[in-house]
């Protein structure tokens with residue numbers, strides 16, 4: 001059986017620790033909060049924060065510079081050359097578009113948000129957005145496709161280019177066939193010493 005002194009000491013110690021704990025709690029009631037009630041409350045994103053990428057495909061000239069700069073190869077771009085009879089128009093920066101972009105995929109699951117793809121773009125069409133909430137259960141949904149070409153449009157562009165290349169090859173062959181055949185130049189044989 002504990003001594004009477006220990007008994008009262010324990011009561012006093014319990015009350016003391018409760019008072020110390022309550023003092024800390026009450027102090028924090030009047031201290032400015034360092035956290036926010038996310039996701040109900042969201043903090044302001046810094047101006048140059050790196051988040052989800054976006055590509056304005058209408059301004060993309062298919063130059064591939066963003067893809068070449070990417071250290072983790074998460075940008076995949078396919079292009080098709082346009083033929084002279086097709087005018088693909090200009091970008092918003094007045095750059096002439098010469099390539100179709102049937103595929104422009106970014107696998108954002110691989111992206112490390114380094115931003116190296118953004119700086120080399122000559123038309124400023126690949127940008128970091130302020131979107132940072134894009135988790136998915138299915139990994140495939142993290143591959144963002146930005147091309148706006150339909151299957152028929154891609155097939156049409158490929159067909160036109162194939163036809164154009166064949167016409168050019170035929171023209172070259174015709175020119176070659178029409179050219180006069182020049183005899184091989186006869187070199188004087190060097191006399192053995």
Ligand code: SF4
Nearest residue numbers: 070111112114115117
């Ligand atoms: S931010 Fe970096 S890792 Fe992500 S796509 Fe651009 S270059 Fe690649």
Ligand code: SF4
Nearest residue numbers: 060061063064066121
């Ligand atoms: S660098 Fe810009 S213009 Fe060139 S392929 Fe990438 S997004 Fe398109």
